Amino acid sequence: MKARRTPWWHYVVAALLGLVAGAGLAAYGESSGLALIGVPWFVPVLLMLLGVIVLVLAIQVHRYATTEPAKRQGRSMDPERAVATLMLCKALGLAGAALAGWYAGQIILSISHIEASYYAHAVAQCGVAGVVCLIDMIIGIVGEGLCKLPPSEGPENPKLKEMQRRASLASAAAKTRH
Template identity: 30%
Template sequence: MQPVRISRLLALALAVALGGWAVLLVLAPQGIRPGPVPVLADAVVLVIAAGTLVAGLRVRSYLRGRRPGLDPVVAARTAVLAQAAALTGALLVGWYSAQVLVTVGDLEIAAFAARARAAGAAVLCALVLGVVGVVVERWCRIDSPHDDEPGDGQPA
């Protein structure tokens, strides 16, 4: 499994933001606008980020020798969870950014200002999820201890 690249995450967030913004702009004249982002959505994203962080700390402790006996399958699942969190965070940052962009022109209307604030808070929560995913994925990386030894295809 290749680690996720920051540039890929940024490109994904930007593509979703622009695509979502375009779709929401097309739907707005028909009276179709996104509803406010519920606080529960932010809470769920933050709980997933916290769970990913806790799982990553267990793997990090094991790799530093402080936690003996961690099952390798658990470590692999944690790495997959971290990558999924990073990708999901990027997708959500893009989607909620699109919602902010579509309401930015109507901030003088109280309801739209509230929607923009709720979507902005959701962007921050999704950003936390993405950053936690990237960090935990880096923690789960194992460097081979035998890379420098002769006989592994490298000159002595």
């Protein structure tokens, strides 16, 4: 399986879509009189916990992938687990971007009413949740990088290139001695 890094603009698009949706929800809530903005306090806690779990999984994949095969001492990693961790990182990064935009959209439309205690609490809740979502987005991006496997033993492998370079230097030195 060949996986590619998520392009930077995917995060921008997700954040912009979230921003439009969050602002739309806040505008609809204002016009209809429904209390739709804000976020319960346990949501940022759960999102942060999810981010930490995904980061720990990505670090485990990174440690396994960068450890020399001789030093692994019988430890193995299921390839499906490594791929699932990569997909979790990608999903966390994109969801973090979209949710950060969502909460930013709610803040932008609600900030003009911040003198009312309901809006002040909603802006504070959305601010905390937005920061946690940005952290989750960063964890997703970093985790995606940690899940990168080193090159295989093919011609691109840096160790193989170094061995070929040394062999060519040694043969050149042997030719100059004769």
